[in-house]
Amino acid sequence: MHADTNSEHLGVDSPYIEVAVEVFRLLADQTRVRILLALRDGELSVNHIADIVDRPGPAVSQHLAKLRWARMVTARNDGNRAFYSLTDEHATRVIREAILQAEHAVDADPVHHRAP
Template sequence: MHVDTNADDLTPGSEYVEVAVEVFRLLADATRIRIVLALRDGEQSVNTLAELVDRSPAAVSQHLAKLRWGKIVRVRQEGNKAFYRLTDEHAMRLVVEAIRQAEHAVDETPGHHA
């Protein structure tokens, strides 16, 4: 597997380590993980996201505000409706890998190895 890396960014002394910790903190919430997963197929409205993650629109809006602050999602306004999408593929890749790691913790033979 080829990993696109910049050697300077992946050293223990990287200036990005503390920022990476903040990214993990943002993603360390089940509702936010569910929101990222719900956005994997594209843009969604707050109400649609609320239905998909089984939370109130107000709660989802609060989580989306945090994800926006962390530049994980972007918003597009259309009239009085807000539509959210992932900023790039990186948060999705982190979430997918975390889910795969969770499968290893729960299942003797994870489904992604079958």
């Protein structure tokens, strides 16, 4: 994982804005969000991911192909099995912030603001 040391490219005129919008479009799917969250703790096989997100294996494979195309996940083959892992922590950070924002939209007193 890489440290975020340079954020000068985050201005309103950033050349990455169009690509960022495509990332949001890609993440606008419950299954993909669940897949990325499942991968937070490490590498998983397609079948294991399918079990976790309660979706058929072929559907999960299609979602993983899109996430791989976007370079959010990487694959490692071991015989006839594929194992997936996160490319870096950025996708789950975006998802985390979206979930925290969703808590504000749903609850006047979001869980993440409450004392433990």
